[in-house]
Amino acid sequence: MIEAWLLAASVWVIPVLFAITLHEAAHGWAALKLGDDTAKRLGRVTLNPIRHVHPVGTILLPGALIAVGAPFVFGFAKPVPVNPARLRNPRGGMVLVALAGPGMNILLACVSALLLHVATALPASLAEWWQATFTLGIVINLVLAIFNMLPVPPLDGGRVVHGLLPPRHAERFARLERFGIIAVLVAFFLVPLAAAEFGSAFNPLAAIILPPTAACFELIVDVFGVEALVSWLI
Numbered sequence: 304m305i306e307a308w309l310l311a312a313s314v315w316v317i318p319v320l321f322a323i324t325l326h327e328a329a330h331g332w333a334a335l336k337l338g339d340d341t342a343k344r345l346g347r348v349t350l351n352p353i354r355h356v357h358p359v360g361t362i363l364l365p366g367a368l369i370a371v372g373a374p375f376v377f378g379f380a381k382p383v384p385v386n387p388a389r390l391r392n393p394r395g396g397m398v399l400v401a402l403a404g405p406g407m408n409i410l411l412a413c414v415s416a417l418l419l420h421v422a423t424a425l426p427a428s429l430a431e432w433w434q435a436t437f438t439l440g441i442v443i444n445l446v447l448a449i450f451n452m453l454p455v456p457p458l459d460g461g462r463v464v465h466g467l468l469p470p471r472h473a474e475r476f477a478r479l480e481r482f483g484i485i486a487v488l489v490a491f492f493l494v495p496l497a498a499a500e501f502g503s504a505f506n507p508l509a510a511i512i513l514p515p516t517a518a519c520f521e522l523i524v525d526v527f528g529v530e531a532l533v534s535w536l537i
Contacts, residue, residue, distance in 0.1 A: 318440035324355035326404040331383040333403035339389035355380040398466035401459040408448035415440030416527040456480035
């Protein structure tokens with residue numbers, strides 16, 4: 304019984320862990336290439352997940368979402384420190400640093416699709432686990448990429464908007480950061496709970512994120528020639 308539970312948990316834990324931690328590592332790597340070595344000096348430009356794990360965002364939050372059967376799973380790692388003043392081009396550099404995280408998730412989704420082809424060479428018992436894990440690898444990475452690109456500070460999409468706005472408007476936009484994550488949490492947790500009290504399954508964040516996730520999933524399936532993945536989603 305315990306072994307079966309651990310096996311089922313690993314199907315989720317492995318892609319969630321790598322999706323979240325490598326997202327942050329990509330921010331640090333991009334900052335380093337653009338002139339800021341703050342993350343490197345703190346040991347955060349690394350593929351070691353332990354250096355990026357946040358007890359709540361990387362473990363408790365995704366675990367809770369999986370346990371309650373949420374329509375999608377997301378989380379966060381310890382934010383990588385970036386000093387814009389050390390970047391060679393502070394405004395443009397911060398846009399590229401912000402894009403690096405979702406970009407890493409898109410790359411991991413593509414790598415997951417490629418790895419699905421390995422299943423044909425594996426024993427049947429292992430092939431089933433492999434397909435479930437890397438199918439979820441595609442979905443989880445797409446969800447994280449799309450979620451983080453929402454134009455809400457302090458998400459990556461908000462930082463991109465901030466870097467593209469004229470300085471005067473960027474300053475005003477930055478003031479929304481203290482409210483942005485609260486708005487996201489309200490949309491994800493409180494609104495669905497309130498809707499459920501009235502017999503509705505309304506989830507505004509899921510309504511925004513799931514359609515582009517499904518479209519990108521189908522695109523990756525077509526590009527990498529992988530078939531019948533949807534049946535492996537659990």
